[in-house]
Amino acid sequence: MMNAVQSGSVRTGEWESLAARQDARRARKNALLTSAFGAVGLATVLLVLGLVAAIAYHGAPTLSWEFLTQPPREGMSAGGVGPMILGSILLMVGAFLMATPLGVFGGVCLAEYGERSRLMRLMHASVAALAGTPPIVYGLFGLAIFVLKFKLGVSLLAGWLTLTLFCVPSIVLTTEAALKTVPAALIDGGLALGLSRWQTLWRIALPYALPGILTGIILSLGRAVGEATPVLFTASIYYTTAETTLGWETLRQPVANLPYYLAEGYRQPGVVPERLIWGACLTLILLTLLLNAGAILIRSRTRRRYLW
Amino acid sequence: MVAAMTLPKQKVAMETVELSVSYNGKPALKRVSLAFPANAVTALIGPSGCGKSTLLRCLNRMNDRIPGVEITGKVMLNGEDIYARRVNLTRLRREVGMVFQKPNPFPMSIFENVALGPRLHYGLRGRALQEVVEDALRKAALWDEVKDELHKSGLALSGGQQQRLCIARMLAVQPRILLMDEPCSALDPISTQKIEELIVELGKQYTVIVVTHNLQQAARISHYTGFLMYGELVEWGETRQVFENPTRPETEDYIRGRFG
Numbered sequence A: 001m002m003n004a005v006q007s008g009s010v011r012t013g014e015w016e017s018l019a020a021r022q023d024a025r026r027a028r029k030n031a032l033l034t035s036a037f038g039a040v041g042l043a044t045v046l047l048v049l050g051l052v053a054a055i056a057y058h059g060a061p062t063l064s065w066e067f068l069t070q071p072p073r074e075g076m077s078a079g080g081v082g083p084m085i086l087g088s089i090l091l092m093v094g095a096f097l098m099a100t101p102l103g104v105f106g107g108v109c110l111a112e113y114g115e116r117s118r119l120m121r122l123m124h125a126s127v128a129a130l131a132g133t134p135p136i137v138y139g140l141f142g143l144a145i146f147v148l149k150f151k152l153g154v155s156l157l158a159g160w161l162t163l164t165l166f167c168v169p170s171i172v173l174t175t176e177a178a179l180k181t182v183p184a185a186l187i188d189g190g191l192a193l194g195l196s197r198w199q200t201l202w203r204i205a206l207p208y209a210l211p212g213i214l215t216g217i218i219l220s221l222g223r224a225v226g227e228a229t230p231v232l233f234t235a236s237i238y239y240t241t242a243e244t245t246l247g248w249e250t251l252r253q254p255v256a257n258l259p260y261y262l263a264e265g266y267r268q269p270g271v272v273p274e275r276l277i278w279g280a281c282l283t284l285i286l287l288t289l290l291l292n293a294g295a296i297l298i299r300s301r302t303r304r305r306y307l308w
Numbered sequence B: 001m002v003a004a005m006t007l008p009k010q011k012v013a014m015e016t017v018e019l020s021v022s023y024n025g026k027p028a029l030k031r032v033s034l035a036f037p038a039n040a041v042t043a044l045i046g047p048s049g050c051g052k053s054t055l056l057r058c059l060n061r062m063n064d065r066i067p068g069v070e071i072t073g074k075v076m077l078n079g080e081d082i083y084a085r086r087v088n089l090t091r092l093r094r095e096v097g098m099v100f101q102k103p104n105p106f107p108m109s110i111f112e113n114v115a116l117g118p119r120l121h122y123g124l125r126g127r128a129l130q131e132v133v134e135d136a137l138r139k140a141a142l143w144d145e146v147k148d149e150l151h152k153s154g155l156a157l158s159g160g161q162q163q164r165l166c167i168a169r170m171l172a173v174q175p176r177i178l179l180m181d182e183p184c185s186a187l188d189p190i191s192t193q194k195i196e197e198l199i200v201e202l203g204k205q206y207t208v209i210v211v212t213h214n215l216q217q218a219a220r221i222s223h224y225t226g227f228l229m230y231g232e233l234v235e236w237g238e239t240r241q242v243f244e245n246p247t248r249p250e251t252e253d254y255i256r257g258r259f260g
Helices: A012-059 A065-069 A082-113 A119-132 A133-147 A156-180 A184-192 A195-228 A248-252 A256-265 A272-307 B051-059 B091-094 B110-122 B126-139 B160-171 B189-202 B215-221 B239-242 B249-255
Strands: B012-023 B026-037 B041-045 B069-078 B095-097 B176-181 B207-210 B225-229 B233-238
Touching: A012 A082, A065 A272, A065 B069, A082 A119, A082 A156, A082 A195, A082 A272, A133 A156, A133 B239, A156 A195, A156 A248, A184 A195, A184 B160, A195 A272, A195 B110, A248 B110, A256 A272, A256 B041, B012 B051, B012 B207, B026 B051, B026 B225, B026 B233, B026 B249, B041 B051, B041 B189, B041 B215, B051 B207, B051 B225, B091 B095, B110 B126, B110 B160, B126 B160, B160 B176, B160 B189, B189 B207, B189 B215, B189 B233, B207 B215, B215 B239, B225 B239, B225 B249, B233 B239, B233 B249, B239 B249
Parallel strands: B041 B207, B041 B225, B095 B176, B176 B207
Antiparallel strands: B012 B026, B012 B069, B225 B233
């Protein structure tokens, strides 16, 4: 501060000391905030890690190839959770195949027409509300409409439809959000090249937004696969000892699945040994972790392809 | 009010007639009538907010999308008003290409950036497509730098290269008229020089219309110059005449650097 001069009531020699006081104040504040945020962040991470570690500790001894592939035996008191895993995967794949086109299309519509039309603004608000609706509501809706009204019965098909409804709102919202991150300059570039609006969307905006959209889909599925309530009254069966055979008739039959197995199994103490519950718990967590890992992989791969 | 400004014996590529633009009722361009000579470089200069970019973006209807915009008057191309009803925007933009102030390569490979247009507009594939891509990259003076890495992302290029990629992308669609909206203002001096040389070269085969806030640049690269102020076309003529012997005092003030 060599050239600072008198200004207002501050005298020439005073600037340095004023700045030093502010610097010290800033440093104190920085240190305080850094440690505060660090502590909160660490607590969150520890909480999650602790939870996973506890489940892994109790569940890992149960985990075996047999446990993952064999059906329960001896009145659910022994054996594995093979049918539950298969059922969960079946439910998820069906929901994925149905919810993805619907959700992405909805998100595209909202992103393209959202701001101009009042109808679309209303739709956005409705979808956002649906995304926050508790899963049990979807379960009851599915029971009333798909199971009873459409007479699908408690079946894989009814479960698919219910899970699809459950997944669509969040996929719509993440697709819309991902499309909104597409820089306007890229859209302008496409239009200036003479591409139609749909070509611009399809060729430029969607590829750009793809990592975000895929992440949204996978996270939504991850949530769906762990929820017991949407499939509670629509698709689930608890007592299975037979290996599931796949065929067209599977569509009309209920399926076992991990979250429902956990809920029911825990409610009937003494029947299902605790170690099986822990094992199933860990299996479910691993399944969702696998999905999330997939999401991260897809995202980094597409990003590398498009951006670096 | 300045009357339609044309020079005799110069073939006109595009022409605005009493073109006015307002954004939410605020006028941005006031009854501009201006003929752009074919196969020459025309520069549009003027202080910030004078409407030069607005004028440029009217020439391929890129202003249509802006909410609250109102456009009156005509823009004539091949004897047709491009603002007439039932004008095919794809056809218009195939003929009138555009590059922007900030390079905006698509997030895809260099080849794909250039191939996208000819593939969608002309259905080209394989060998024919490769030839068009190479030709466009050569015309944009980028081929030698990227010919061995056509599969690399367009975003991996430097700013100046990205801008030339955008020019190649535009040329690949086979336009006749090239609109450039301050194409060098985001670039360093060396890249700027390359783009300027490129514009001069392109001016021999294409009708080039360049918006620039850089007066020296306008003087270096253009055959004709239009000077806009407060949304009005103040002066238009051959570049040398506009710079050395302007007819209006506002032009003189601006060029001498008295304001703007």
